[in-house]
Amino acid sequence: MSAKKNDWVQIYFVALKPEERASNIPEDTKKVPLEIKIKGFLQNDFAEIGDEVEIKTTAGRKVSGKMIAVNPIYDHNFGKPIDELLHIGNELREEGEKIE
């Protein structure tokens, strides 16, 4: 996928390599880099996913990194119906009817 100047994109960069990380953190965390993702308007005239680019954030900062998404979607959602939760409403309403 490609993007042109002023498209809304997301960049990625490694802030700290594993060997640069703080000493007082758990071993599993120490094995992986500290990574950062930021969104903003593309400053390059043209870029493809994976290119090193510069963006301007809504706060006006210029930041560079690898472009990983163009017009990134919000894909968190309401989840699936959960059987362990679905019955609670009726159970409690029935309790209420018994009270009255």
Added chain:
Amino acid sequence: MKKLNKSSYDSILSRKNEIMKKSVGVDYSQYEYEGIGFDYESMMNASGYELGEIKKIQKETGVGTTPLIELKNINALIKKYSEKGKGARIFVKDEEKNPSGSFKDRRASVSVYKAKEMGYKGVIAATSGNYGAAVASQAAKRGLKSIIVQETYDSKGIGQPEILEKTRACEAYGAEVVQLSVGPELFYYFLILLEETGYFNASLYTPYGINGVETLGWEIATQSKELLGKYPDVVVSTHAGGGITTGTARGLKKAGALNTRVYGASVDLTGLHMASDNDFNRKSFTTGHTGFGIPFATFPDRSDVPRNAARVLRYMDKYLLVTQGEVFYVTEMLANIEGMLRGPAGNTSLAAAFALAREMNEDKIIVVNETEYTGAGKLPSAQLTFAKENGIEIKRGNPIDEIPGKNIIIPENPSQIIYKDYPMVNLKKSYLKQILKSTKKENLTENDFDYLIEELKSNMIEIKALLNEEEN
């Protein structure tokens, strides 16, 4: 924009105090005195605003004056599950009614006002919680820029759904959101941003943030008096960083509710490490849990400012732990029989209050001091779908058997909601251990003891006994 590396990391750390001083508008050094302590009350007046002025500041941006609502159907259920004469009534402060959907607007309002007054062009906050949206929303109202720094992903790039929702909310209010993978070094990137932008540090833990919550305690006291003719007997407050509990307790006192007891409540996440990449997506609560609650109670100055204004051991009378499953259950209860879709993290205190109410006399009043907005990513269905995808077992049963990171047990009936009374004395012991370690102090002076008595809401005899235990 400089890129972070080991040398800039060390050098930025060495300039921490200087950066903080420039960005936070409080000269913390003026409140320090000889020994381990500092002048907390003078620091709390650093904003220079009285409660009346804070109410005015909050009114300007539509913050506060939320309704206090009796949970009548839940209270009927409590009566049914209580012995004769027992079953206190629960009222909830519907903080979801604030502009960005949580009590955090109170906290952000004063900081952003102060930032504007002092001529800052923008504000920055490090938060993965509702506070980000609150800062972004208040900044939008006051015409300032905002940057929110969030711990969002594990090393596989998988984001916690609740935090992804908070990213969306912040961006909707116009904030720049910086998303990081797991790790406390977030703080160093936060310092770099402060230095680069010259923005105001809208930390959760400045006096402004806590002053802003005092109106919550004040409103609870005055609304309760108006509605019921008396102050609440107990306020239950979800405890993570300590801000809501500290601010509420201070506000209650300012309103004259001197006998109202303040109980903290957290979701028990014992066994999960907060800085662990593997554990990050094995929890279904990103706040309101023991992973913040215990360290922030016992070592408040671990925060992003030199002296944390949120100091719960000064105010908390009891500390109650509930399980993830219990909080999801009361979240369903609140939606299904009270018609209020809220939470879930903010309902931690409601779960504890439910169990507590069954033990208290029927003429007693419990106030739960918050609700929060919910939706995609936050809802129990979103969190439990995510939990299942991460290999967490979900089942109905007795929540007492819940093991954080392994399973989530949804109660089968209301009688299975119980709280675990975490001993306050353990928190105090741990506090003393931390303070002696961090200050490297061996002989405590009279000044030090006076400070500890205030800090731990304690007395000389108890503190000396705890110190003796520590030595042995």
